[in-house]
Amino acid sequence: MSRPPSKAAQETVDRVRLALGHPTAPQAKPSAHATAGERREFDFTTLPEYEILKIWKAVGDLTRIGNPFYRLHDGRAGNTTSIDGRTIANFSSYDYLGLNGHPDVSAAAKTAIDRFGTSVSASRLSAGERQVHRDLESALARLSGTEDAIAFVSGHATNVSVIGELLGPEDLIVADAVIHNSIVEGAKLSGAKRILCPHNDLDAFERALRLNRARYRRALIVVEGLYGMDGDVPDLAGLIKLKRRYNAWLMVDEAHATGALGRTGRGIAEEQGIDPAEVEIWMGTLSKTLAAAGGYIAGSRALIELIRYTSPGFVYSVGLSPPVAAAAAAAVDVMMREPGRAAALRRNGRALLERARARGLDTGLSIGASVVPVIVGNSPQTVMLSERLLERGFNVVPAVFPGVAENQARLRFFITSQHTPEQIDAVIDAVAEELPRILGGSSFVSTIAGR
Numbered sequence: 001m002s003r004p005p006s007k008a009a010q011e012t013v014d015r016v017r018l019a020l021g022h023p024t025a026p027q028a029k030p031s032a033h034a035t036a037g038e039r040r041e042f043d044f045t046t047l048p049e050y051e052i053l054k055i056w057k058a059v060g061d062l063t064r065i066g067n068p069f070y071r072l073h074d075g076r077a078g079n080t081t082s083i084d085g086r087t088i089a090n091f092s093s094y095d096y097l098g099l100n101g102h103p104d105v106s107a108a109a110k111t112a113i114d115r116f117g118t119s120v121s122a123s124r125l126s127a128g129e130r131q132v133h134r135d136l137e138s139a140l141a142r143l144s145g146t147e148d149a150i151a152f153v154s155g156h157a158t159n160v161s162v163i164g165e166l167l168g169p170e171d172l173i174v175a176d177a178v179i180h181n182s183i184v185e186g187a188k189l190s191g192a193k194r195i196l197c198p199h200n201d202l203d204a205f206e207r208a209l210r211l212n213r214a215r216y217r218r219a220l221i222v223v224e225g226l227y228g229m230d231g232d233v234p235d236l237a238g239l240i241k242l243k244r245r246y247n248a249w250l251m252v253d254e255a256h257a258t259g260a261l262g263r264t265g266r267g268i269a270e271e272q273g274i275d276p277a278e279v280e281i282w283m284g285t286l287s288k289t290l291a292a293a294g295g296y297i298a299g300s301r302a303l304i305e306l307i308r309y310t311s312p313g314f315v316y317s318v319g320l321s322p323p324v325a326a327a328a329a330a331a332v333d334v335m336m337r338e339p340g341r342a343a344a345l346r347r348n349g350r351a352l353l354e355r356a357r358a359r360g361l362d363t364g365l366s367i368g369a370s371v372v373p374v375i376v377g378n379s380p381q382t383v384m385l386s387e388r389l390l391e392r393g394f395n396v397v398p399a400v401f402p403g404v405a406e407n408q409a410r411l412r413f414f415i416t417s418q419h420t421p422e423q424i425d426a427v428i429d430a431v432a433e434e435l436p437r438i439l440g441g442s443s444f445v446s447t448i449a450g451r
C-alpha cells in the first residue's frame, strides 16, 4: 500500500512549494490504487512518495545544489577517493582500518575465486559450505571472544532476520531511539511490543523494563557498541545490570565499534573491560572495518546453532560469496596482527573532534573514535555544506531527514587510520569557513528549511 507522506515530509514539501511559487497543492493525479471501473494506472510517478522526490530534485536544480547521495567514485575509496577524475580527501568511508585493498586481503579473495569461484549458488544448508565460511566464522568468534559465530550475506538482513525470528508478538524489545534502521525493521517484523528509549538514557531503559517486563515472555535490550549517527557509546556495565535484573537478553550491534574501540579494535567489550559472555547477542558487519560485505552474529554455541537452522535470512539465502568470506577472514587476521591501526584511528578521531570543537562546531555527543558528526540543523543547509566541501576537495556525505530528526541534520565524518593530520585540519577549517556563510546565506534555502 502506498502511504501518504509523513507530516514532517509534507511540511517540507509545502515549504518548498511556497518557495517555488506554487502555494497550492498540485492537482490529484489518478491514484495507483484506482477502484474497479476507474482507469488503472500502473505508473509509479503518480505515488505521493515520488512527488516528494521530484520536488527535492527541483529544489536541487533551482539552488544548483548537487545530489550528495550516490556519488560515483572512480576507484577504491579510502582516505582519498577520485570523483569525476579529481582526487579528493574522503571522510565518507567506513574502511576504518584501511584494510580494503590491503595486499593480504585482496590476495585471499583472489585465491578463493581461483579455488571456489565467485558464488556458492544457494543456501549453505542445501548447497553446502566451503572452508572459507568456516574459517571466517572461527575468526569472527575469536575476534568477538565468543564460543561461535555465523555470517550472513548482509549486515542489514542479519538484524532483520535474527530479531524477526528470535522474538514474537508475546515479547518485548527495548531499544535506543537512534538505533539503526535494520534493528527497527527486525523488531517490526517480530511483532513484539517495541519501546524506543531516549538516547543512552539508562533510567528510561530501566523504566521501560520495570513497567512492561512482567507482561511479556522474552525481553531484548538492543544498543549499538558505537552509535553510527552520534559517535558515542553506551554504558555496557549499566545495561548488563539491567538485563540481569529484568531477565532480558542484551544485543550489541558493533557495526561502527569493530576496529574503533578497544586497544586492539575488538569493540566495546574490550574498551570497557567487559567479559563478552555477559552479552547474549553480538552483531557486526563485514562491510566496514572488515573490508567485505555481510553481517554476523557471535554468541554461545546454542544461539549460533539455533540461528543456523531457523533464521530465514540464513536458511533461505545464499551463503557468502567465497572471495567475500575470504577477504573478511583475512581482514580479521591483519587487524589482530597490527593493533597499531586501531591506535592510529583513535588518534585521528580525537584529533578531528578536538579541531572541530576548537573551531566552535557542534560535534554532539561524539567521543572521537570512528564517527564524528558536525550538526548543522536542517537538511537543505547540510546538503549545501556538503556540496561546498566537495568543491573544495572533500567528500563528506550528509545525514538528513528522515535518517535523523529534521533539526538534527549533520555532516558525518568517518575517520580512518589512514587520514593524515593535514587532511583532518584542512577539512575542519573548510567547514568552519563555509558553515557561517551558508547559515547566513540564501533566504530561499532558509524558507525551505523553515528558518
Ligand SMILES: Cc1ncc(COP(=O)(O)O)c(C=O)c1O
Pocket: 154, 155, 156, 157, 159, 180, 182, 224, 228, 253, 255, 256, 285, 286, 287, 288, 293, 294, 295
Ligand atoms: C549500526 C548498523 N547496523 C547494521 C548496519 C547494516 O550493515 P550493512 O551495511 O553491512 O548491511 C549498519 C550499516 O551502516 C549500521 O550502521
